[in-house]
């Protein structure tokens with residue numbers, strides 16, 4: 018049995034069940050994929066009629082089958098060292114900082130929420146082991162949780178094939194894994210495994226497996242993609258309550274808290290943007306929270322007073338309106354951490370848009386020049402989404418997908434409604450062999466472009482109209498999902 022064509026009521030029944038069971042949200046575009054999963058389960062349970070299967074699924078004894086269907090529909094796609102900008106941020110800033118802060122208590126708590134087959138949790142454990150050898154006496158736990166029992170079984174086994182290492186440096190592979198010559202798979206070394214504990218946990222229906230204010234770092238990446246807004250909002254409240262003040266939250270590149278939660282502070286760390294619980298910012302407005310930069314002062318440095326903050330506001334109000342607000346940078350002094358000089362404030366020329374030169378260079382095919390000029394504008398105005406985007410356009414045209422990926426991700430973090438950036442991101446991800454992530458970006462592009470009222474044109478994308486691009490994106494998303502379909506499920 019390959020796929021079942023679900024009728025409207027059948028589709029509605031299963032979609033509603035999966036929503037209640039795990040927060041998964043299915044729209045009509047994923048009806049085919051759901052039909053495929055139902056067919057798999059009907060074959061496994063030797064049931065030939067959809068109605069019989071649904072009766073079993075929804076009946077009082079259907080718990081085991083509901084779990085089996087969840088195992089089928091959830092997508093386990095993950096890799097070691099996934100999302101290189103975030104890994105760099107973890108390695109360079111977050112882990113050293115967290116360990117330094119925990120120097121007295123010698124206690125560290127990390128939660129890989131929606132860990133799939135464990136690569137994310139083991140990656141974090143590796144980053145910890147890079148700094149703390151097994152000989153030190155620390156109380157460290159990386160809790161890896163997921164709703165899929167199938168994924169958890171694979172995680173506990175800790176044997177991985179080549180596909181899991183597409184983003185792994187060979188040096189890391191050699192250092193932290195051993196080859197099992199009988200199966201040809203790589204096995205995570207014990208010193209890394211011992212830090213990770215797998216738990217079955219449903220992020221939507223179960224209470225969090227931590228006390229309040231307990232966790233130093235939460236990774237909940239590529240999990241909320243198929244949750245609806247309300248489910249994600251409730252989850253973020255719970256994650257916030259479990260993080261300690263100063264703790265970090267990492268989401269996937271296509272996930273954002275924009276219009277979901279104002280509880281976190283968006284923090285640029287190197288190439289990545291991550292969220293942080295910073296209680297001292299609670300008096301600030303939503304906008305300020307989004308742009309506030311990491312506070313890297315030493316313990317002894319004075320915290321800014323309310324008056325300091327008000328002065329900061331006045332400074333900003335006094336500036337002529339630019340493309341984006343430049344945050345008032347905190348003083349960056351922490352001896353143990355690499356310090357980047359604060360970007361110079363942008364001289365805002367009222368008559369000339371600094372990106373005009375980039376647009377002209379792109380229009381005339383001078384992509385090298387466009388990329389260089391855009392990089393200069395980005396250096397001066399790091400929070401200007403459009404500058405990152407045009408840099409992404411230039412890099413894409415130069416065939417530099419990996420570099421384009423980095424700047425386009427920044428664009429959509431800064432401006433989640435930037436449909437053109439989601440579109441280019443989809444293309445770069447697809448070419449780099451990430452079909453599921455590509456499909457997400459294409460869908461995000463279709464959704465955001467679809468919300469635009471005016472049917473504008475993007476000259477830098479070959480003059481395509483917005484509605485044309487939105488339609489293309491839906492097609493590309495289905496194509497990318499179909500390419501991946503034989504290897505996995507849906508969410």
Ligand SMILES: C[S@@+](CC[C@H](N)C(=O)[O-])C[C@H]1O[C@@H](n2cnc3c(N)ncnc32)[C@H](O)[C@@H]1O
Nearest residue numbers: 039091095131133163164165219220221238239
């Ligand atoms: C695409 S994987 C992401 C894995 C990893 N976080 C990463 O980014 O590489 C998404 C995972 O979220 C899990 N998931 C989906 N809904 C969930 C829920 N309600 N509770 C817990 N896990 C869930 C799925 O089972 C799947 O393993």
